[in-house]
Amino acid sequence: MANQAKHHRTVTGLVLGALMMFGFGFALVPLYDVFCEITGLNGKVDLVQAEPSTFIDHSRQVKLQMVAVNNETMPWRFRPVSSMVELAPGEMHQTAYLARNLTEGFMIAQAVPSVSPSEAAPYLEKINCFCFERQPLKGQEEKEMPLVVSISPELPEHIHTITLSYTLFDITPEQKAELAGQGRSSL
Amino acid sequence: MNTSVAVSHHHGPASGISRWLFTTNHKDIGTLYLWFSFLMFLTGGCMALLIRAELFQPGLQLIQPDFFNQMTTMHGLIMVFGAVMPAFVGLANWMIPLMVGAPDMALPRMNNWSFWILPFAFAMMISTLFMDGGAPNFGWTFYAPLSTTYAPPSVTFFIFAVHMMGISSIMGAINIIATILNLRAPGMTMMKLPLFVWTWLITAFLLIAVMPVLAGVVTMMLMDIHFGTSFFDAAGGGDPVLFQHVFWFFGHPEVYIMILPAFGIVSEIIPTFARKKLFGYASMVYATASIAVLSFVVWAHHMFTVGLPLAGELFFMFATMLIAVPTGVKVFNWVATMFRGSMTFETPMLFALAFVVLFTIGGFSGLMLAIAPVDFQYHDTYFVVAHFHYVLVPGAVFAIMAGAYYWLPKWCGNYYNETMGKVHFWCNFIGVNITFFPMHFIGLAGMPRRIPDYALQFADFNAIATVGAFIFGFSQLIFLYNVISCIRNSKPASDRVWEGSHGLEWTVASPAPYHSFSEPPQVK
Numbered sequence A: 001m002a003n004q005a006k007h008h009r010t011v012t013g014l015v016l017g018a019l020m021m022f023g024f025g026f027a028l029v030p031l032y033d034v035f036c037e038i039t040g041l042n043g044k045v046d047l048v049q050a051e052p053s054t055f056i057d058h059s060r061q062v063k064l065q066m067v068a069v070n071n072e073t074m075p076w077r078f079r080p081v082s083s084m085v086e087l088a089p090g091e092m093h094q095t096a097y098l099a100r101n102l103t104e105g106f107m108i109a110q111a112v113p114s115v116s117p118s119e120a121a122p123y124l125e126k127i128n129c130f131c132f133e134r135q136p137l138k139g140q141e142e143k144e145m146p147l148v149v150s151i152s153p154e155l156p157e158h159i160h161t162i163t164l165s166y167t168l169f170d171i172t173p174e175q176k177a178e179l180a181g182q183g184r185s186s187l
Numbered sequence B: 001m002n003t004s005v006a007v008s009h010h011h012g013p014a015s016g017i018s019r020w021l022f023t024t025n026h027k028d029i030g031t032l033y034l035w036f037s038f039l040m041f042l043t044g045g046c047m048a049l050l051i052r053a054e055l056f057q058p059g060l061q062l063i064q065p066d067f068f069n070q071m072t073t074m075h076g077l078i079m080v081f082g083a084v085m086p087a088f089v090g091l092a093n094w095m096i097p098l099m100v101g102a103p104d105m106a107l108p109r110m111n112n113w114s115f116w117i118l119p120f121a122f123a124m125m126i127s128t129l130f131m132d133g134g135a136p137n138f139g140w141t142f143y144a145p146l147s148t149t150y151a152p153p154s155v156t157f158f159i160f161a162v163h164m165m166g167i168s169s170i171m172g173a174i175n176i177i178a179t180i181l182n183l184r185a186p187g188m189t190m191m192k193l194p195l196f197v198w199t200w201l202i203t204a205f206l207l208i209a210v211m212p213v214l215a216g217v218v219t220m221m222l223m224d225i226h227f228g229t230s231f232f233d234a235a236g237g238g239d240p241v242l243f244q245h246v247f248w249f250f251g252h253p254e255v256y257i258m259i260l261p262a263f264g265i266v267s268e269i270i271p272t273f274a275r276k277k278l279f280g281y282a283s284m285v286y287a288t289a290s291i292a293v294l295s296f297v298v299w300a301h302h303m304f305t306v307g308l309p310l311a312g313e314l315f316f317m318f319a320t321m322l323i324a325v326p327t328g329v330k331v332f333n334w335v336a337t338m339f340r341g342s343m344t345f346e347t348p349m350l351f352a353l354a355f356v357v358l359f360t361i362g363g364f365s366g367l368m369l370a371i372a373p374v375d376f377q378y379h380d381t382y383f384v385v386a387h388f389h390y391v392l393v394p395g396a397v398f399a400i401m402a403g404a405y406y407w408l409p410k411w412c413g414n415y416y417n418e419t420m421g422k423v424h425f426w427c428n429f430i431g432v433n434i435t436f437f438p439m440h441f442i443g444l445a446g447m448p449r450r451i452p453d454y455a456l457q458f459a460d461f462n463a464i465a466t467v468g469a470f471i472f473g474f475s476q477l478i479f480l481y482n483v484i485s486c487i488r489n490s491k492p493a494s495d496r497v498w499e500g501s502h503g504l505e506w507t508v509a510s511p512a513p514y515h516s517f518s519e520p521p522q523v524k
């Protein structure tokens, strides 16, 4: 029957459309990251090591505030060595965050950075950051975690203050699962 | 061919339960959808009444906060996916083949499947109420990480229920598109299609575009919960705001899925009782299509407060306001259709008129919410609750009621009781406004949504809203009684049913025979 052939064509097209949209839903994940990376919109900073800049713009000073946040019930003591510094764009700044595992047991933490205003995110360059790695600490152990940052001289003129915030997450259970061979399939 | 085969091919419905289990007849399946959606409407309605009863007075009287959250979540999910959407699919099943002159839906066996998935999906979802840790309690929008890291264990069942509903909707949409594109009677060109058919065609395309995205987002949740991925988990490099983007990419077109068929129903009813042709048919079609297209670029108006950049806020604000233009065209056309018409006010017309007025109020409060700077005050308050209930209850639900009364005589061959219909309408109209109008004020005054207890200054308006909710809720029993007595025995209806009716569906007998348009009609 002619109708059956017509239905077949219509249905095939529509099913393909639905499958494409299912794929599109997942494609939104990398698209979102790419979009945010290009525009720096969500204050997310990529966890990539930056090259130190050679040019220093001495004509202006930018305030860099450093903030430490513990996620939910994360029991560590976590704070920056100094909470504010004034920097010339291009100048390299070396500082650190202090972490102390207040529990008796071994734990692993991961710090996730965020920059505000989000417009400044692409211009904050981390030459070395403790957030590049997971931080394992034994019970009651304390550690100074190094951070080397600079602000790109391309930073827009109207930005005078940048806040760099680290949130510390407890990732111990996931790590144990990985050791047990069950694995986290993505980071 | 021997005669018994020929007879069995043209006989009426099978008898007993197997008629309903194995039916591939579009009228049977439409009936199943409609009864199912009414059952879900009552279920979700009972939950709403429990919510309103708790909010009658400040303080905690009846239920605990966690159970309150389960009620708001389940109420939303059941009403959206169980009541409104299946009701529209039921109306589509019944009416689209009759309106385009087709003998049945294009894919009758798949039609049976798309219905029978639903009772299983909702049984699974409602069963979560009895599980350890209770039902989902994170709101019908199930934002991560509430629905992942902090979710009760029953969330997995919720995810599978959503998957099943999604598959059901997509199959239903495919069927509707295939029917409209391939089974139109000779002479029934696209620009002659009744508006209900047009709006459903566009709705079906929206369903196919966004239900898979919903399936995608719940799949990501499932993977975050059980397979250690970090789509929405910041510790692992994910982003909870991403959830909201993906969800609302589905969610905004979803609200049009729940309103475009309503536009279609009202566009059928108003011309009938104004005894005039619909004003601006072509502009109605184009307005519907442009609303559908715009619905894909406005999703972040639900997210003004998550920290969008200024450019984003402005874009989504203006894009959202732009939708008011085609919507305004529609309202204008309905009013113009009534202008100097010889109107009568039977129950379907009353519901349709209430739809036009009250949906417009909901549209206006939507316009207020679209203004990004003031949305910071309205966000997550009862003002939002008032807004979306105005577009969904006297919007979508009233249109469904209007359609049910309008086509009921065609379905069962008898007129319903007109007086009882009018009583039902006035109880609904008064009940809805008493329930939801005060919510605008308590919202503007700052009462947050989804809370079981509230500050004392909101007490009076909450008590009023609760009274309205009970009027609205219990008046649905009048409707139920009216429908049952209409099916059983009542004044027989003529084929045309209404004096001003027009279109192919009124050319078949009342009640519509089990098989209609086996020979396609000629449309001039």
Ligand SMILES: [Cu+2]
Pocket (backbone or CB within 6 Å): B251, B252, B255, B298, B299, B301, B302
């Ligand atoms: Cu929206």
